[in-house]
Amino acid sequence: MTFYVCIKRVGDILLSLTAIFILSPVLLVSALLLLCTGEHLVLYRQRRVGKNYRPFNIYKFVTMRSDSEKSGTITAKNDPRVLPVGRVLRKTKINELPQLFNILFGHMSVVGPRPLVRSEVDMYPEDLRQIVYADNQPGLTGMGSLFFRNEDDLLAATGKEPATAYREDIMPIKGALEAWYRDHKGFVVDCKIVVLTAWAVLHPGSAPVIESFRNAPGFPEKELTDYRTLLARTE
Template sequence: MYPFLKRIFDIVSAFFVLVLLAPIMIVIAIVIVLDSKGGVFYKQERIGKDQIPFGLFKFRSMKSNADKTGQITIGADARITKVGRFIRKYKIDELPQLINIIKGDMSVVGPRPEVAKYVQLYNKEQLNVLSVRPGLTDFASLEFINEQEILGKAEDPDKTYIEIIMPAKLALNKKYLEERSLGTDFKIIFQTIFKIFK
């Protein structure tokens, strides 16, 4: 029953928020285009449920082709645009993922989807994370909401992510798998909203 109710909640809530915020998203799209060269959206391949790749949507917050110089964002990354800094701070860049939720690629709450480069490093137990739909937010998103700052202070950001942050995130993903319920999902949603706007 839980998976069915969760899917209904995902579709209804994502559609409602998408319609509600549509005017704001149109304004954001215009500002992004005026701020720097490039498209409005950024699409990146992530690994979803059952290890199936999908295209994750975001509002573009970096200069065009910025991902060619690295897949993680660190500190005051020079690749981030002026508007990008603002929409990243308030997680506005993640709003297009509501489309991913409606399509069925993602859920509102679930382990954040990772790029293939890092998924290839998962051990057998960690791959269990991919047994559920990835989410817009989760326990790891709450714990590492300042991940960009942490990596900005690291001597080797990629090594720090692989050896410290990624295992910690996967442990929190395991916690979610063990505790998942509608109650847990609502708790994570409210905590996420609070953390973003506090």
């Protein structure tokens, strides 16, 4: 185990414990709101692809109807399956906070590729499918999560059916970004992603994200151009 991996795991434990303690009022209030509204369910578990393609159960706050997966795993803008309270939780990303326990238990890291269901992983271009999670712990935030924080809007901007847009327009870019992270991950890159994630939460918009990685060594230029084109359609 490399020094970077050891330190990253220690950091994951410390950061997740600290975040759980600080955010415990938010976690509690969110749980109570869900108990009193919608379908009165709090936590949602789903099998996701983890490090070296081993599956694990991811934890989230419930934001959609319990039968929503029958209609697919891709969530479009104004998706009728999303519960009223769920819309707020998804918009603020509070629904992701239970993943702090995934990090604490070692299923995930703070920074890494976004953990997806197997059917979504299969939408990656073939040359990327076996790269993204190879020796990579999935993360609460990462390149894919950072650039596609407003994924619902980007899907709607394509003018295509959501599943088609996800496969043809989103996944080639997201896969290239996650592959870039695998080849360039380190303390500096991880810290940069965490800082930019905090910025994106406090100041919605992707311009600082794009500019900060524009001149990064080996950054996928074609995909960055495609991303800018896609982003321009939402403005």
